[in-house]
Amino acid sequence: MNRPYNFSAGPAAMPEEVLAEAAAEMLDWHGSGMGVMEMSHRGKEFGQIAQEAEVDLRELLAVPAHFKLLFMQGGGLAENAIVPLNLSRGEAVDFVVSGSWSQKSAQEAARYCTVREAANTQASGFTTLVDPASWQLSNKPAYVHICSNETINGVEYQSLPDLKALGCEAPLVVDFSSHVASRPVDWSRVGLAFGGAQKNLGPAGLTLVVVREDLLDRALPICPSAFCYKTVAENNSMFNTPPTYAIYIAGLVFKWLKRQGGIAAMEARNIAKAELLYQAIDRSSLYTNRVDPSCRSRMNVPFYLRDESLNEAFLAGAKERGLLQLKGHKSVGGMRASIYNALPLEGVQALVAYLRDFEAQHG
Amino acid sequence: MNRPYNFSAGPAAMPEEVLAEAAAEMLDWHGSGMGVMEMSHRGKEFGQIAQEAEVDLRELLAVPAHFKLLFMQGGGLAENAIVPLNLSRGEAVDFVVSGSWSQKSAQEAARYCTVREAANTQASGFTTLVDPASWQLSNKPAYVHICSNETINGVEYQSLPDLKALGCEAPLVVDFSSHVASRPVDWSRVGLAFGGAQKNLGPAGLTLVVVREDLLDRALPICPSAFCYKTVAENNSMFNTPPTYAIYIAGLVFKWLKRQGGIAAMEARNIAKAELLYQAIDRSSLYTNRVDPSCRSRMNVPFYLRDESLNEAFLAGAKERGLLQLKGHKSVGGMRASIYNALPLEGVQALVAYLRDFEAQHG
Known part of the structure; x- marks a missing residue:
């Protein structure tokens, strides 16, 4: 019998093969005598699972070596605070408000830094995007934030803006939660990208952060250790106990994506x-x-x-x-x-x- | 064939019945045509799962009605920041340092408030506990923090301290990560208790917080919304997308605990x-x-x-x-x-x- 088709915005449909694989090895992963949920995150079995997940994802997304790939917790909403805690230095930050998600991100960032709107399409009901050439960028913002696919409003950037070409040296921060792994990413234009896993990558409770190494030294002293990118990077995403089962499932999704081409x-x-x-x-x-x-x-x-x-x-x-x-x-x-x-x-x-x-x- | 016995400190052994149940309904939960991982957290199916988990856990732990029960993310290490962000008001806080975990908690809290040590048993190699009557409590600390079971050092409080009997009106904060649900809790002595799920409750990536309602109004303005207890409580733990699958598995553990008596x-x-x-x-x-x-x-x-x-x-x-x-x-x-x-x-x-x-x- 066919399963129904599930159009949920997230948590969302998973590849049936992945679910079947996870069910089959729930009580015993690869003869280890343990289910993945039961493994110490410091043991060699889970170490292998986590490493394969990172290698596969790095290959799939063609992430260059000078970016760190972090598995975190809290989802996009938590990142709305974690990004400015790590990157804003308390200075001015530019936001392009193109829908509900970038709007939420801007509101939350205002707790930690000065938020300026480089563009805002609310007047159109968030049904369009402003050409980056028309953005009102600040003089030397700490970073420029966009949401590259607005899940609620259905608006997507067909290419990432080239800030350098606009005369802006600031890093571009991209919330790519709801279209990560659906299309290639031009990393030459990106400083940091983040996304909750629960749309295209795996289960809710896992957050992906891809961050350029030179941006790891900017965290504010009030940034919680568990959410400090540098600390997380130095500990290979195991500073605190990671969401092990969610990483395992995401890893199965990455292998499925590779099999799909x-x-x-x-x-x-x-x-x-x-x-x-x-x-x-x-x-x-x-x-x-x-x-x-x-x-x-x-x-x-x-x-x-x-x-x-x-x-x-x-x-x-x-x-x-x-x-x-x-x-x-x-x-x-x-x-x-x-x-x-x-x-x-x-x-x-x-x-x-x-x-x-x-x-x-x-x- | 018997499964091996797994003595991991966490993530840790799960009840075999729970894993078998999860495997059996991985592709289709109760005829819904969806696996639990694929459900919108706002839909009625997951709503039922989350609500049953909360009701069962509240019953198991005998949590009084004036406490909120929150399902969060980040584990104990994140709570080491989240607790002072929510409860310290930036004032002085008393820590009882009885092992590696309370020591880490005290270090992290110092980012947000003045940390005082009411007792410290490091000199003993963390092999004993100081009688609460001998604690050096501050005058009106914002709260008093203990770790009621030290996972690394193997030290456990056999009863919770009665701060009122010691003349201290401050709320007691209890990190009960590694022995929650293993013994009853005397809630009359508790202001807030927190724990990562990955020892006794379910998979890593889920954090339980039980907090007295009168403590919800103290968050610092720099507290991230996703980790603000009041915000999380007002949204029934769905301010951000919760770790849905981990909540589901924990819910199965709660039902297993009830079946065990x-x-x-x-x-x-x-x-x-x-x-x-x-x-x-x-x-x-x-x-x-x-x-x-x-x-x-x-x-x-x-x-x-x-x-x-x-x-x-x-x-x-x-x-x-x-x-x-x-x-x-x-x-x-x-x-x-x-x-x-x-x-x-x-x-x-x-x-x-x-x-x-x-x-x-x-x-």
């Missing part, structure tokens, strides 16, 4: 999936997506029924067809299909077929 | 297990435990071979018998048997038999 292959599939879904929405009279086509997200597709009185019927019918978790975020309403790496093309095809049938029935 | 039954077993092991050590000529018998831990039993050249042979022989992860913490050397709730009496019996046989062979 890596990030380039995933990107090609993600483009195909997104095109199929946006075309179906744009061609219909019932559904609408409000985001500027130039910056529509390949991962998170919010859409509305023009007749919102049909919302409940739409969701109930979807569930009957095995199309789960399509309800939009409470702050924006409507619907949202999150079509991460683990959601196959067949899932989008099934959704498109349902969109068509539901419209024929109610349109 | 609850905390009173676990305490009786833990007493029996600890007595058996300490007696075997004390009666031998080869092994020694240096902790004052009045404060020996029921959970973590460090011991040394009088002839330390036998250490490697001891560990190799143990592994051959299916007795895993007995090596002591690197900071103190020797051996350590952690005998948490999930380690059955049969495991301690097997260890005692091995101690005897190894001594007969090498003594």
